[in-house]
Amino acid sequence: MAELADTMDPAHTREASQRLAAREVVDSSGNAPSDVLYGITELCEEFGISPRAIRFYEDKDLLHPRRVNGARVYTQRDRVRLGLILRAKSIGSTLAEIKQYLDLYGSHGEGRKRQLEFTLKRTDESIAELEQKRAHIDATLAELRIINETVRQQLATSQE
Numbered sequence: 001m002a003e004l005a006d007t008m009d010p011a012h013t014r015e016a017s018q019r020l021a022a023r024e025v026v027d028s029s030g031n032a033p034s035d036v037l038y039g040i041t042e043l044c045e046e047f048g049i050s051p052r053a054i055r056f057y058e059d060k061d062l063l064h065p066r067r068v069n070g071a072r073v074y075t076q077r078d079r080v081r082l083g084l085i086l087r088a089k090s091i092g093s094t095l096a097e098i099k100q101y102l103d104l105y106g107s108h109g110e111g112r113k114r115q116l117e118f119t120l121k122r123t124d125e126s127i128a129e130l131e132q133k134r135a136h137i138d139a140t141l142a143e144l145r146i147i148n149e150t151v152r153q154q155l156a157t158s159q160e
Helices: 002-007 010-028 040-047 051-059 076-090 095-105 112-158
Strands: 066-068 071-073
C-alpha cells in the first residue's frame, strides 16, 4: 500500500484525501441520537465558530434552539442545520439561499426532494465556477513559471 501511495500523483492523493474527509463530514451529519442536546459551547468547539456566530444564525432564523432555564439548548436537528449552514457558506451561498434551502426541508422532511434538487443545481454551479477559477490559476502559474525561468536564465548569463 505504501508503494502505491508513493507512485500516486500528489494532486490525486490530496484530492482523494479531501474527498474522504468530505464524505466523513456528510456521513456524520445524522449519526447522533435525536434526543441528544447540545450547549452553545459544544457546538462552537465542534464547528470552530464563536457563540456570536451561532446567535447571528439564530437572529437570521436559521437555527431555533430551545430555552431551558434561560440557556440555549440545541437539538440534533439544530446541529445538522448548523453543519449545513457552514458547508453552504463555504461554497458561496448567501444566507437567503441557505434559509431557502433549509426551509425546503419542511418540518417533517416533506421537501427533501426539492432540497436535493436545489443542492444539485447549486453544487453544479459551484463546481463549474471553481473549475473556471482553477483553469485561470493554472494559466497564471504557467506564465509565472516562464517569467521566473526567463529571469533566472538572464541572471545566470549576466553574471558570467
